[in-house]
Amino acid sequence: EVQLVESGGGLVQPGRSLRLSCAASGFTFDDYAMHWVRQAPGKGLEWVSGISWNSGSIGYADSVKGRFTISRDNAKNSLYLQMNSLRAEDTALYHCAKDRGPTVTRAHFDYWGQGTQVTVSS
Amino acid sequence: DIQMTQSPSSLSASVGDRVTITCRASQSISSYLNWYQQKPGKAPKLLINAASSLQSGVPSRFSGSGSGTDFTLTISSLQPEDFATYYCQQSYNPPWTFGQGTKVEIK
Numbered sequence: 001e002v003q004l005v006e007s008g009g010g011l012v013q014p015g016r017s018l019r020l021s022c023a024a025s026g027f028t029f030d031d032y033a034m035h036w037v038r039q040a041p042g043k044g045l046e047w048v049s050g051i052s053w054n055s056g057s058i059g060y061a062d063s064v065k066g067r068f069t070i071s072r073d074n075a076k077n078s079l080y081l082q083m084n085s086l087r088a089e090d091t092a093l094y095h096c097a098k099d100r101g102p103t104v105t106r107a108h109f110d111y112w113g114q115g116t117q118v119t120v121s122s
Numbered sequence: 123d124i125q126m127t128q129s130p131s132s133l134s135a136s137v138g139d140r141v142t143i144t145c146r147a148s149q150s151i152s153s154y155l156n157w158y159q160q161k162p163g164k165a166p167k168l169l170i171n172a173a174s175s176l177q178s179g180v181p182s183r184f185s186g187s188g189s190g191t192d193f194t195l196t197i198s199s200l201q202p203e204d205f206a207t208y209y210c211q212q213s214y215n216p217p218w219t220f221g222q223g224t225k226v227e228i229k
Contacts (some may be wrong), residue, residue: 044223045166045209098148108171108213108218114164
């Protein structure tokens, strides 16, 4: 059974940093691209970032480019999101999502974690 | 960026009704269109990819169609467990964008 479990969220002041983690199990992690997708309270889904199976290709939404960094450790079956210079508008539930394929082209998400809440407020 | 627009934003329907949700892309995306279902407090679930390919385990009452800019998700006979919010998502060009969602409520 595929499982994606996010952690690392919390309440943080504007301008500060946070690192999210996603622990994956139930599939061959290094065969697939992975993504972060967020959902602001009461709002829809917004793709944040994606990383290919070998970290060779990475993409970001314009809203986080230059502030967030995605990475993965295939030996640990883990995905990460380093979030710097956080803003109030980054407040959301952050989901880790598995891609159906190994690359970040034609991205679509066949398994999702329950998410970790990030709240940016002073 | 490719804008995805769903209609309606919400609808009320009864068990057994046929329900159709529309998704329109701001430019042609061929058949690179996916549909997700999200229930309150739960993670989204992939229902259909490539406009019409049903995911394993998804009931056959769900179907998708369309290509280019106009797509539809149809539930042929609405069941109690289908009350949820549905999102379309384009996988043609990054950034990968979603529609704003369609909430299907009980009449």
